[in-house]
Amino acid sequence: MESGPTLLGFDVILVGSILAGIAAMAVLFAIYTAVTIKDPMQKRVKALEGRREELKLGLVTASAKKRTSLVRKSGTTDKVRDTLKDMKVLQASQVEMMQQKLAWAGFRNKEVAVLLIGLRMVAPIILGMVAAILLYVVEIFPDWEFKRVAALSAAVFIGYKGPEIYLKNIANKRTDAIRKGLPDALDLLVICAEAGLTVDAAFNRVAKELGRAYPELGDEFALTAIELSFLNERKKAFDNLAYRVNLEAVKGVVTTMIQTERYGTPLASALRVLSAEFRNERMMRAEEKAARLPAIMTIPLIMFILPVLFIFILGPAACSIADAFSM
Secondary structure, eight states, X not given: OOOOOEETTEEHHHHHHHHHHHHHHHHHHHHHHHHOOOXXXXXXXXXXXXXXXXXXXHHHOOSHHXXXXXXXXXXXXXXXXXXXXXXXXXXXXXXXXXXXXXXXXXXOOTTHHHHHHHHXXXXXXXXXXXXXXXXXXXXXXXXXXXXXXXXXXXXHHHHHHHHHHHHHHHHHHHHHHHHHXXXXXXXXXXHHHHTTOOHHHHHHHHHHHHTTTOHHHHHHHHHHHHHHHHOSOHHHHHHHHHHHOOOHHHHHHHHHHHHHXXXXXXXXXXXXXXXXXXXXXXXXXXXXXXXXXXXXXHHHIIIIIHHHHHHHHHHHHHHHHHHHHHO
């Protein structure tokens, strides 16, 4: 069977067929997401209810032995932890750092950190072996020589850095979503505080009002309201909010709330000042992006727009000159 035309060692027809299939799947997925309506707070409410029940059980349970049974554990996690400890590769600081990244990404279960650390060790070996078999044993690309080493190195790198990059991407998107809705949330907190609501009731009300527009922020505020109602120290609930969100603005809000609780300063005025600062910061960030736009558009303008413009302007003249000299 004759092979089709190739470009840089790749079969053009095969690559085009794969890209066409991916484009068709993307179109179907876009149509599906457009016609289906999902409530963004549905799954989050279930998780919050679970957290509420855990806190209730923690208050009712008296003995420390029963309290330890409330911690979520799994046999798989314990096996992975024991294996990593036997290999002398599991460190407490490494687990704490992974738990912090999971919290920034919105994952509540801290036991997943051990699984991710184990996956980061196993995935490079598995992907490297699969890539080596496909490239050197099966030889799916027989024309490749030095490209095989690069492909094998890329597979190992993706296996090692892939889970961490994916987790970081989720955390960045979640942080951006919380940053967008924070000024509106502070405005609603000011209104609730001036109306006479308590802090936990104000957080709960803001979570309900902003749950559909900003589900990530509504999730965090609802969880904070639950912890304010059940934890013995209200400062611990605010510290948990700062721990779960990788945003300096949220840490500023937490500091303000803690100082208000400790010294009895007016909450509404402090939140109003913070809201104005965050809105100014958001406006400055938008102006900064707008000021960067001309420099960013320079390269696409030179590479894609100007050559086409020159062809349309000089093309007819060039054809006329060529016809004149050919006569």
